[in-house]
Amino acid sequence: MGIKKTGLIFFPAFDWAISPTHPEREERLLYTRDQIFEEGVVDLPEIEEFSPRLATIHDIARTHFCIPRVQSQVTEAHLIASGAAMLLGDRIVSGELNNGFAMVRPPGHHAMRVVHGNRGFCNINNEAIMVEYLRRKHGIKKLAIVDSDVHHGDGTQEIFYHDPDVLFISFHQDGRTIFPGTGFTHELGGPNAYAKTINIPLPPGTTDETFHYVLDHLIMPILNDFKPDFLINSAGQDNHYTDPLGSMLFTAQGYADFTRKLNPHMAVLEGGYAIETALPYLNLAILMALAGQDYSYVREPDYRPGMFKERPEKVEQVHKMVESLLDVWAKKDEFDREKLFGSGKFYQRKKNIYYDTDYIEEEQLEKVRQCDQCPGYMIIESGANRGYGALIRVLAVSIPFTACPDCQTEAYEVYEQGKIEKKQFDYIYMQDKSTDTYLAYERNKDQEWVSEGPKPEV
């Protein structure tokens, strides 16, 4: 028996960019590659490098409603980034690896369940695709995702908002000061998953010290209580003090200490655009922390101890927020469901979603069945305007893994009815996770598809 290793998939997608000068471009992980290769850490017996594989269209359909089809929203680079996370997940679950780091791009945590285009540099959600894959393939029951990107992981939150078995915790720069403008403490999950979404908005200028206060006093206690079978870190690195998009003051050491304490099964790279001053050092430090190696010698070139100070009133604010969120967590099973979510058959919410990269505006009505037996199926009505007039309207139905027979039956009725009666929708989708079946109906062609091709005539 050898030592259990940390698996690394380094996929810098040196031939993929959103646009030549976009932050999400070929150059992004170039200096990270130089640093990691020059350090020779891949030669350490504790680290093993793997080649990525491609996720399938089916794997994407398990998580997303891509409009109109999966193939129209993803490039091979996306399939590789998701496939990399899945491959490492497989090997960790099987016990071959201790943990893993998918150092991949393009990122994914802003991609929501319905995908009309690219938002926040993301098309599909690598972590969510891995989570749904691990549940399907390996029957993993409880999972948790801790998002350490400076931007709120709104995509991941949205996908698991009604899922009681996936705990999502995001700490990020206060949404009033940065994209996507969400992630406030009152966003706590739907009626069947209350307090399974925890948001920790931090004021601009937050340093390692407060970051670790939040980790030690809020995140770790909640995780210890929830006891996930599989823990994922959405390892965004734009809380770094040199990041051009964020205004936070975290350091490489701060991130590495976080990784060591969190001890996730998987870290998946998300954002981080200080490609020279932060990424080479952060990625190295995180990798070494995962592999249980001493990272204390990893330092940014301009870092001097004591260079960051926080205003005491801001710190006080954060401490108070930690208190109140701890309280929410402690009382998560005692909340007044009717008062918070009403007593209707469905809980519903309206959403306006803006796709900043592709300039798409989406209006969405999301309904979840308030079921006593299961997390409840969902009905989503979505319309998106691509700016040139053509409004695309879709109806999507999603059945959770642990759906009760009533929800399964009702959901299929909604889907079938939609095909016949709801002429206003151009596309109608069925995402049945309970049987791993994914259907799409296109009204114009009057044709139905399963995730991997046309359904044979019966």
Added chain:
Amino acid sequence: MYIGVDVGGTCTDAVLLDKGQVKATAKVPTRADLLSSLLEALDVIMKGTPAELIKRVVLSTTMITNLIAERKFDPVGLILIPGPGLNHDYYRYDTDTHIISGVIDYRGREIVALNEAEVDLAIDKLAVAGYKKVAVVGKFSMRNNAHENHVASVIKGKYPGWQVEIGHKVAGQLNFPRRVVSAMLTCATRDKYEFFVDSVLTALDQRGIKTSVFILKADGGTLPLATSKEVPIETIYSGPAASTLGVQALIPPGETAVVVDIGGTTTDLALILSGQPLLARKGAKVYDQRTQVRALAVKSVPVGGDSVVERAGKEIIVYSERLGSPYCLGGPMPTPTDALRVMGLTNLGDIDKAREAMNLLGDPLGIRPVEVAARIIELVVETITNEIDQMYIRWEKNPAYRVWEVLQKKKVRPKTIVGVGGNAPGFVSQIAARMGCYPVIPPYFMVANAIGAAVSRPTLQVNLRADTERGIYSIQEEGYQGTIKDRHFNEEKALSLAKEWLARRSEKYGLQDDLGEVEVTRKEVFNMVRDWVTSGKLIDISVQTKRGILHYIGTGVNCSGD
């Protein structure tokens, strides 16, 4: 006419080639004095051939491998400039190691300057400890060699007699720990290797061979023997490279095959893909020390015709050691060769002795000699086929960093197993049968390694890196750092600059006639964008003289212009 000589661990093989035809071969045992074995084999094949007709001699030798294995060299002190990253405790080597301040980053910018007092102190301590050989290695020194050069010049100033190696000249790829090992081993072996090279050159001269003499490298290319003094460790593992090239020459051009070279103590496995030997993704490993030496992807399996076979309880076990010749050739222990003899798969040795060897193992178990022999062969075949499978898996796991690389990864499984080396015929058909492949034992399989040496050709590489934002470029192999004056410097200009340097290098080594077609093996261009504006380009270009072999044997196909 061309000569190839492979000084291997057990045997020294030589061939004389004339226009793709084998004119003479020789096989003599390798003795402790490598030079005398080399010359003996050479004299056999040269008999009757005037020395003037020899156009080229290529050697491959275990000289450096032996030196490193037996640690027959003076200690080498280390001065390292690692800067931030791994804890410095990782840099523990079996010698005095001094770590000094100074930081160069990934773009070659000096972040922290050297501390002169520390430099002096490190040198003084090495001097007190009696070192006369020092390797100076810095992190990212191939991006900026100022620190390494400065420390080396201080040493030369204080102790002109010391031998100093600097990292960027020895190992210019990214990987600091491997650069340290490469520099240290180069420093350790250089003087002994120089002595060996000079002796060989003198001996050839005395035989009237005035032509160019080359040495085979681990990557299957050659270097002029005299030039190779600069990079002795590049010659490690030239034996396996020689047999792989030999197979390349002995099978039809463009073929995909597994090479199985079964010797006395080890079996070397290699892959030829569409006629080209597969290069290892990482540098060669020498006795657990990881270097940056570019090598063919060869896996050495510790099993061969002379491996010891023993009985443990009811099991028959093939061990990785060799305790001398096979039993049927007067050796002390039963071996796979004895098993082959009993099964009639070889004519080596005495059949009665071989049966006796099988009886030694089988009698206590009540098993007949033929069954014992079958089981031994089965064990050897199983070990080798398992390793071939592992080799495929490793090869498929090779990381890919680009979309197209991932997409083009195909599960290519060769259909041909080519056996070479003395013990190949007995095993290869069974290995192939088990893998569902065709077995091939080419003519001259006994001396395929020497043929490989004879047909190998010079390779020279140039790695250019340009950073147009900083207005600098470097040539890795030369340790050269220059400035870019041209404001419109681009990919195209970088490529012609790289080719220029390659031509210059060929001339320096007297290989201008071999330059021929230039292959571009890597071309990476990154736009550097700062504040949403393109501020420069990072260009990495690798060019090399064409890889390949001079002749295919027996086909009359001549692969180059000469």
